[in-house]
Amino acid sequence: xxxxxxxxxxxxxxxxxxxxxxxxxxGFARGEVHAIVGENGAGKSTFIKVITGAIQPTSGExxxxxxxxxxxxxxxxxGLGITAIYQELNxxxxxxxxxNIYYNRYRKKHGMIDFRGMESDASKVIARLGVKIDPKVLVxxxxxxxxxxxxxxxxxxxxxKVMIMDEPSAALTNNELEYLFEIVRTLxxxxxxxxxxxxxMEEIFELCDKVSVFRDxxxxxxxxxxxxxxxxxxxxxxxxxLKDTFPEFIxxxxxxxxxxxxxxxxxxxxxxxxxxxxxxLGFAGLVGAGRTETARAVYGADRTLEGxxxxxxxxxxxxxxxxxxxxxxxxxxxxxxxxxxxxNMSVKDNISFxxxxxxxxxxxxxxxxxxxxxxxxxxxxxTVKTPSDRQLVKNLxxxxxxxxxxxxxxxxxxxxxxxxxxxxxxxxxxxxxxxELINQLASQGKVVILISSELxxxxxxxxxxxxxxxxxxxxxxxxxxxxxxxxxxLASKAQEVxx
Ligand SMILES: Nc1ncnc2c1ncn2[C@@H]1O[C@H](COP(=O)(O)OP(=O)(O)OP(=O)(O)O)[C@@H](O)[C@H]1O
Ligand SMILES: [Mg+2]
Numbered sequence: 001x002x003x004x005x006x007x008x009x010x011x012x013x014x015x016x017x018x019x020x021x022x023x024x025x026x027g028f029a030r031g032e033v034h035a036i037v038g039e040n041g042a043g044k045s046t047f048i049k050v051i052t053g054a055i056q057p058t059s060g061e062x063x064x065x066x067x068x069x070x071x072x073x074x075x076x077x078x079g080l081g082i083t084a085i086y087q088e089l090n091x092x093x094x095x096x097x098x099x100n101i102y103y104n105r106y107r108k109k110h111g112m113i114d115f116r117g118m119e120s121d122a123s124k125v126i127a128r129l130g131v132k133i134d135p136k137v138l139v140x141x142x143x144x145x146x147x148x149x150x151x152x153x154x155x156x157x158x159x160x161k162v163m164i165m166d167e168p169s170a171a172l173t174n175n176e177l178e179y180l181f182e183i184v185r186t187l188x189x190x191x192x193x194x195x196x197x198x199x200x201m202e203e204i205f206e207l208c209d210k211v212s213v214f215r216d217x218x219x220x221x222x223x224x225x226x227x228x229x230x231x232x233x234x235x236x237x238x239x240x241x242l243k244d245t246f247p248e249f250i251x252x253x254x255x256x257x258x259x260x261x262x263x264x265x266x267x268x269x270x271x272x273x274x275x276x277x278x279x280x281l282g283f284a285g286l287v288g289a290g291r292t293e294t295a296r297a298v299y300g301a302d303r304t305l306e307g308x309x310x311x312x313x314x315x316x317x318x319x320x321x322x323x324x325x326x327x328x329x330x331x332x333x334x335x336x337x338x339x340x341x342x343x344n345m346s347v348k349d350n351i352s353f354x355x356x357x358x359x360x361x362x363x364x365x366x367x368x369x370x371x372x373x374x375x376x377x378x379x380x381x382x383t384v385k386t387p388s389d390r391q392l393v394k395n396l397x398x399x400x401x402x403x404x405x406x407x408x409x410x411x412x413x414x415x416x417x418x419x420x421x422x423x424x425x426x427x428x429x430x431x432x433x434x435x436e437l438i439n440q441l442a443s444q445g446k447v448v449i450l451i452s453s454e455l456x457x458x459x460x461x462x463x464x465x466x467x468x469x470x471x472x473x474x475x476x477x478x479x480x481x482x483x484x485x486x487x488x489x490l491a492s493k494a495q496e497v498x499x
Contacts, residue, residue: 003066005030005193006051006082006162011060013046013217015395017387020046021057024219026212028162033184033194035204035225038214038237039427040399041385044197047214048164051195052084053077064162081161085151085168091139098122098135101154125157129183144287145176152183163187164195167398167425174286181207199399199427200454201230213237238429246460247432249439251479253463254278255312257447258329258416260298263307267293268471271307275416275447280438282462283451284487289468291451292334295418299331300324311416330414332405334421334451340405343394347386348375350393351407378407381437383430399426406434416447423457435461455484469493 004027013021021043028034036044049055051062053072061068064080077083091100098119106118122135129149139147148168155163168180184194184207196208204211205225213220213236220236235241254277263271268290275281283291296302298309300318309318311327318324324331333340342350352371375389382403386396393404402425409417419438423431438461442448452458458465465477467490475490 004028005065007063008047008051009061009063011047011050011057011062013043013050013055014058017391018395019217021050022217023060024214024217025060026219026222028193028195030161030191030193031188032210033188033196033208035196035198035208035211036214037198037204037211037233039216039385039429040403040425041216041397042214042237042427043217044214045166045397048084048166048195048197051077051162051164052082078158081159082164083155083158083160083162084164084166085148085155086166091147091150093140094138096136096138097126097133097142097150097153100139100150101125101135101157103154105158121157122153125153128156129153130186131179143176145179148176148180149183156187160192162193162195164197166197167199168196177203199425201233201428204233205230215239234428237427240429246457247436247439249280249442249461249463251280251442251463252278254445257312258298259310260294261308261310263294263297263309264305265293265297265302266305268297271297271468271471271473273466273473273476275449277445277447278442279463280442280448280450280461282458282465282482283449283468284455284458284465285468285474285491287453289491290471291468292420293471294468295331295420295449295451298324299329299418301331325412325414328413328415329418330409330412330416331418332409332420332422334424340408341393341401344392346390346392347379347384347396347404348372348389350404351375351378351389351411353408374411375407378411381433382407383433399430402426403430406437410437410441414446416449417441418449418451420451421453422450423452423454431457455487458487459484467491 007027009025011021011024024047036047038044046055050057053074053076062072064082069076069080092103101122102118106113108114119135126133126135129152131149133146133149139150142150188194198204208225210222211225211228211233212222213233215237256274256276258275261272271294283294285291293302297304298318300320300323309316316327318327352375372389379386379389384403384407385400393401396404406422423434426434438448438450450458450461459482462482463479465482465487466473467475467477467487469491474493477486
């Protein structure tokens, strides 16, 4: 049998109080798409960072083409032909596509960068992907999906042999995703080894040849995708029985609490809707349809040009998030890196930040014991994986950071909760807990608004669905009318001219 192009041998990575990887050995073959799955905090990203040399393992070695890589670093691994594409793209948005592809490494002519040559070379690399992107265009002008293609083009321009993708699908529309899959299949045929991390089971079965399961820093096992199924994978990941259905919920639509009338912003046109106590209102639409913008406008995060917001029959002025919080509106944002978290603060301080005013005694001193207790409850309730509540949030895995945001907002005792992609990057087990939590909030009489791009989730977790397309509301579906076809039809209304 041909030797694996990449082998990891006995990799252990220790952090204070955390065994992120425990003696993991695993190899990857040319011409294969190899998925790595596991719960939040299982060690997937740590494993990737060891391969790219972004971090050094405590012990163990990375063997590439039969030879151990000495003093691994991102430059070194890149030089060998290993590249990683992360969910948070690394592009320089104000530079052109060609400049990004060849950043800092295009040959010079008489001491000057040969822009013409660079652009024509960039065109060739892009053509390999089978798309048309003008190499002169600035990256910021492209949709997120196309930006991801530029990342891939960049990888291809440097003779890559191993390509790693850490949750690449999170920001893509369905079309873009199909496209990405096509490209991955082509690269596979060309003999590249591809490592693919995702929390979406369907992708594993559609795209991957092999799948390896990690749990709690341990390597569990590797299987051929064709020899396994979703239940088995989930069982190996979480090591307990898990129902793959949405928790039962009977909605009792109560009084109208929120009414949005004729809201317009730079992106939104005349958005009107109402939300009621005890009802879970879903927002569907393609990426860019205006769902997040609607949430942000209601929350006072974006400037509105026109429109009114009414709460319990009273017109209110919401111009800043502080105004929104005063009116008991919470927005649990989708983008955990940029909003909602203080990465350099502890888990405890993040969770209690917004809640702290309620915790002060008459002298204005924060009641430490109470604070700790409440934080610990949130950590348990949301199964945040952390060695202690003093751990800095930046040291948590991506999914666990998302849970901290949730924990913080749930303590604020808001009346209207807007969840924007609450389970993005969250593992299967924790998803169930978040669904239960959302249901609990609705049955306590809160107004729950749910934005989600995962249709099964939206359908399973909404009592009514509003569909948006191009900044407008294109339709509304009552419980019994909610189904995938209807949603897709409404979501693609007037969507012919995309990008
Ligand atoms: N710099 C760090 N300091 C301390 N602990 C860390 C650090 N980086 C990661 N960890 C811990 O190592 C463990 C594995 O994290 P990792 O990011 O690899 O998980 P993951 O499998 O990628 O999870 P997710 O699906 O949430 O992205 C987690 O418990 C995490 O908190
Ligand atoms: Mg990760």
